[in-house]
Amino acid sequence: MLAALVIETPYASLDQLGPALINWLNSAGVCAMLFLLLGEIFRWLWGKGSLVFHGLAGNLGQLSPEEVWKRRSLWLWLTLIGVGLVLALLGTVLGRGAGQGSTAWASVALLGWRLAALAAILAFAWEFILELLVCRARRIWALARLTMLETIRQKALWSFAVLVLLVLVGSWFIQVEPKDQWRTYVDILYRTLAILMVITATVLACFALPNDIRRQTIHTQITKPVRRLEILLGRMLGLIVLLTVMLFIIGNLGFLYVFREVSPMARAATMRARLYQLGELHFEELDNEGNWQRKRTGTDVGDEFVYRSHIRGGAPQEAVWTFYRLPPFLLDKSWQERNKRLTVEFMFDIYRMTRDYEGGGAGGVAVVLRFVNPRLWDAALEADYRREAQELRYKEDWDEILARKYGFYEVPLHIADLRTYSVDFPTAILERLREGGVLQVRVACRSFGQYLGMGPNDLYLVVGEGSLYWNFLKGLVGIWALTVMVTVLGVCFSTYVNALASMLLCWALLFLGLPQVQKFLGELGPETIHRMDVNPGGGPLEAMYRLARGLPMATPLPDNWGIALMQKIDLGYAYLFRAISGIVPDLYQYDRTLHVAEGFSIPGGELLMSLILLVGYLVPYILAGYYLLNAREIAA
């Protein structure tokens, strides 16, 4: 009853792997093409010869075989870019000529584009990939060990560790209500750990290479058969291993402490790791012919909150959660026998049109939850169901019998605004899912004049209990991902700019990656830049114009070509913003404090996906870091 899992922005899950990959391919492809083009232009300008023409030119006989091979394969990629782009262009043009419905041409265009994007990425990363092939774990590990020894012997790390412990111990003197203890302590522990790990990692990562270069100790390394990529990776690996161990130790100490201190009330409330299952939400409405129509959103109450959509009280409108996927063990017969009931938890937003408390009842708003297997249940069966329920009402397990037979179970209750409720339903309803069908939870509001707002993650099944410690560790993985991210970023930046500048860069990126800032930046995207409700003042130029003219934000602008041009430029800004936003990390994905603090098990798939996203985010930086380090004159 006390816990609340409010996930307003969904975490990326493994289902989105495909789209995420495509997305990555597109933006990385565009970037790679741009870089190749720019590189080509600069090479022309500075008379360094062209990659395209010199790729195969020059006296191949003078080159070592691997060099020849390298150039040949590079040429292959360049050709493929060309072929892909031509295909994409052809597909688009012919598709247009053929008019609507020419999906064949559209897919040719898409295929061509993806081919070009992939080839561009390969062409750009080719040297890196070949270099990666000749890297040796032995050398990388030697360099990683050196980094670890350096950090440990300089005792920099321990001062940070002590700092973390001080903050944590200090924070435990804060007075917390017994039932909130786990929640609060976990929150403090995670946030402190995250901040201090990030600071430690940036400092260590940003100073590692610059110090090595400044003290010229790197000279004795570079003159050994060490590849610069190995130096880069070795540095990263060493720091990551060290920071991982540090995080693990401090995290576990923190866990032990919290575990022992927390009151029994908090243990019952949120010191748990409940496994939950989210469903898919849609809305249904009865139309004039008496058919249920499926809709994506409910009634718009003009609330600024777009996450929740509303259903009207007393109207034939329902919110429907469908659980297409259930953990397999729920369908297991023996499990169902052992667990007669299953819990659903939910929290809705109540939007009152009238102050009519009689209608909703003083106890809150009347809501009906129906658990339905649509394969078995039909509205026409309702009369039979009620009759049978009357007959069976003295039997102890009447609801189970009916649930099994009709695939239907109903719970009416009164709820208050934004409170979490839990409702049990018989697992018998799941029994016949093996034959087919899905589990649906349909919510209707019975109080006239009230609107019930709900978002996709406002209702979920609680399907079991996971290990508390594992969940705690999973939460730490989020912090670990952050640590890895700043370590890699710091090392990569410091291949080119000095230590302080790289630190500032890291922190600036992290700041831009904060969920709040991300939301703001998202509003500056091309879809929303000119929307009155999101950006009342318009884009940057428009805002400046309004400021200069003293126009209030909502005043319509004169209709002339100057204004139109201005808005076009603003739109350009918006696209630029969108393009640049890819270099900013999405920190939200790594913050799992909510789950652990509220006692919910972190879904493993989401955790894995966040790590995959991390890799996708970091790879371009590592590439850039390698090229910059390679181009750098170490002794200059």
Added chain:
Amino acid sequence: MSTNNQVNGEVLVETRNLTKVYLDFWGRKKKEALRALNLQIYRGEVFGLLGPNGSGKTTTIKLLLGLLFPTEGEALVFGRPGTDVAKNERIGYLPEESYLYRFLNAEETLDFYGRLFNLSPEVRKKRAEELIEKVGLSRDKKRPLREYSKGMRQRIGLAQALINDPELVILDEPTSGLDPIGTRWMKDLILELKAQGKTVIMCSHRLDDVQDVCDRIAILYEGELKELGRVDELLEIADLVELRARGVRLTEELKRDLEEVIRRHGGTVESVQHPTTTLEELFLRIVRESQLHPGRRYLPQVERSPMAAPVSAGSAPVESAARS
């Protein structure tokens, strides 16, 4: 000391028109440190790079090792450009000051650098032990390098340069910071390397060191090559005879007698004196001449005139050779 390695020896290191201009961040010229250097260094020789401070010796070495990129021309080692990593497998490098990791001790240092090479753990361990023994740090091998003296750091620096048993050893001022005994030891070591068939490139402004160990030298001044050749040839003066004797004092009478003898053979006595350090004379003369005639530089094809300055050479009691 034969000259045939110059004639048909294998070229290990070559610079072609090597030029280095240091640029600042904005690409503006800071300093032209090396101008069109052409050198060839053969397998098995000890090659000395000479020049006053700031003449570009270290710059040349760094270009060979890929620590710097040439502005123009090429720096080839084993026929590969300086930036090629694989060639480093066969190179040992002692930096000007041994900038090693000060938090490691001698053993760990050698272990770390050993791991960067393709050596089996046993070989690595054995080499490290031998080298620590060889450079005389056995008693201090467990102390961190930050506690080492300059000379000790130079020794461990040399040890790390030899960990891979390199074919080519590049030493930047190997004797700097060493006491006379240490200097002697270092020179013996270089000769030992040569005896093992290794090629050594060293740069120094300690002329006596260079003179004792180098087969050939190049003299740089302000980034330009001023002189290049075999040490013995460079220091020989064709029409000068030096005489050494034991058991007599250099009295006026003896001088008169000697003059008499030499006049009878058609010569004149310029001076009879105790020998001085000799390369120093050559060096100072080149520096002086370079300052007088800034543009003049060494050109391999042009026959040079015999030297005029009184230079005496060698340790043999009587030495005389005609310059060809």
